Amino acid sequence: MKKILVPVNFSPATENAAYYASAMACKIGGSVELVHVLPLAVQSSLASSLRFPEYEFERLSTVSQTKLSELSINLEHKIRDSCNVQDFKPRIYGNSLLGNVIDEVGKHFDAGKMDLVVMGITKAPSINRIIGGSTVRSAIKNCELPLLLIPESSKFRSFKKVAFASDLDTGDINYIAVLAEIMRPFQADILIMHSKGPREDMRQHDQKIDCFLSHLTNRIDYPNIYFREVISKSVDDGIDYLLTGAQLDMLVMVHKHHNFFHGLFSGSLTKRMADHIQIPFLVFPPSHEKLI
Numbered sequence: 001m002k003k004i005l006v007p008v009n010f011s012p013a014t015e016n017a018a019y020y021a022s023a024m025a026c027k028i029g030g031s032v033e034l035v036h037v038l039p040l041a042v043q044s045s046l047a048s049s050l051r052f053p054e055y056e057f058e059r060l061s062t063v064s065q066t067k068l069s070e071l072s073i074n075l076e077h078k079i080r081d082s083c084n085v086q087d088f089k090p091r092i093y094g095n096s097l098l099g100n101v102i103d104e105v106g107k108h109f110d111a112g113k114m115d116l117v118v119m120g121i122t123k124a125p126s127i128n129r130i131i132g133g134s135t136v137r138s139a140i141k142n143c144e145l146p147l148l149l150i151p152e153s154s155k156f157r158s159f160k161k162v163a164f165a166s167d168l169d170t171g172d173i174n175y176i177a178v179l180a181e182i183m184r185p186f187q188a189d190i191l192i193m194h195s196k197g198p199r200e201d202m203r204q205h206d207q208k209i210d211c212f213l214s215h216l217t218n219r220i221d222y223p224n225i226y227f228r229e230v231i232s233k234s235v236d237d238g239i240d241y242l243l244t245g246a247q248l249d250m251l252v253m254v255h256k257h258h259n260f261f262h263g264l265f266s267g268s269l270t271k272r273m274a275d276h277i278q279i280p281f282l283v284f285p286p287s288h289e290k291l292i
Contacts, residue, residue, distance in 0.1 A: 002030040005114040007037060007105050010067055013152040017120030020280070021148075022075045023156035025090035026083045028185050030115075034071060034094040035108055036064045037101045061096050068094025109145050118148045146178075149281040159188035162250040162282075163242055166192050168212045173219050175254050175284045180222035188249070189224045192216075193242050196231050243277070252282040 004021045008014040022032050038060050072092045079089065097104045105117060164179060166172045176190065183190060196205065213227060230241055243251065 002028065003112065003114045004030055004032045004116050004118055005105065005109055005112070006032060006034050006118045007101060008034050008068075008071065008120075009036065010071070011120070011122075013120035013122045013150075015071065015120070016152055016154070017118050017150040018071065019075055019078060020150045020154065020156045021118040022079050022090055022092055023082065024118075025092075026079055026087050027158070028182065029088045029090075031091040032075070032093075033108075033112065033114070034068050034092070035097055035105065036068055036094070037097045037099060037104045038064060040099055057098065061098075064096040065094070068096065106145060115146070116148055117145050118150060120152060121149050122152050144285045146285060147283045149277075149283065151278050151280070153278060154280055157249065159183055159186040159249045161189045161191060161246065161248055162252060163191045163193050163246060163248050164252045165239060165242075166194050166212075167256075168194055168208050169256075170212060170215050172254060173212075173216050175252075176216065176225070177220050178284075179252055179282075180220055180225070183224075184222065187224065189226060190222070191246065191248075192225065192227045193239075194227070194229050195237075195239065196229050243279070248279055250280045250282055251277065252284070254284045254286070256286055 002025075004025055006014070006018045006021045008018055018032070018034055024030070025032050038057065072094050075092050076089075079092075083089070095108070097108060108114070109117060162179070162183060164172070164176055166176075176192065179190060194209075209227070209229075216225070228242075239251070242248070
């Protein structure tokens with residue numbers, strides 16, 4: 001994943017995400033594009049929305065582009081000061097867009113043939129808030145892009161251990177292959193975590209694990225992959241256990257419809273999990289076509 005897209009609104013959370021993406025690009029040999037999306041209209045109590053006049057768009061666009069240039073230069077200086085001399089120095093640049101944040105990021109992702117979107121999120125209890133007034137839940141629910149969510153308190157450090165939460169669907173192996181390529185420059189451990197219910201049939205379950213691991217070893221040439229099973233009453237309990245005890249640098253999931261991870265992104269379960277996800281959180285889209 002060499003081309004990284006970072007939506008910003010110049011808040012501390014999104015600027016932290018921009019630095020995180022830049023430091024990551026420094027290690028993987030990538031580039032970073034910052035995008036600031038200007039809304040077509042603002043919400044008002046007097047009407048459903050008030051559209052900006054054209055001259056105001058021009059002024060806002062100029063201000064936006066100036067801020068993006070300043071942020072890009074700032075990030076380049078920080079990267080130059082923090083990276084090793086031999087490290088790759090990523091290209092960092094910015095663009096101003098007009099429209100809805102999620103829609104415009106998706107269009108720009110496709111047009112620019114980007115590989116990853118990095119988004120900043122604020123810490124709990126307002127973790128559901130994301131740039132442009134959209135929500136994390138909405139972004140993940142409509143996820144068609146690989147999203148790396150960076151909590152405001154997370155500072156970039158070289159990855160040592162990341163966890164991929166799997167339901168043992170062999171389709172997950174495509175995503176693990178992509179994750180392995182991201183982690184190869186860091187030589188990080190990839191922990192494949194599966195949450196098992198206490199009443200599952202042991203024989204069938206063991207067969208499923210054997211099948212999954214057999215496909216995995218045949219498909220991926222990466223030495224630092226490990227499997228760990230957690231027995232828990234629910235998926236959120238299993239992931240909660242993992243997050244509190246495994247000293248992870250990143251949690252990775254595939255956002256699938258109609259499986260037991262789908263519940264993580266809906267209702268009260270999201271709110272409970274949000275308090276614990278204080279590490280970078282990579283969410284792959286249901287289809288892996290855009291990852292290949």
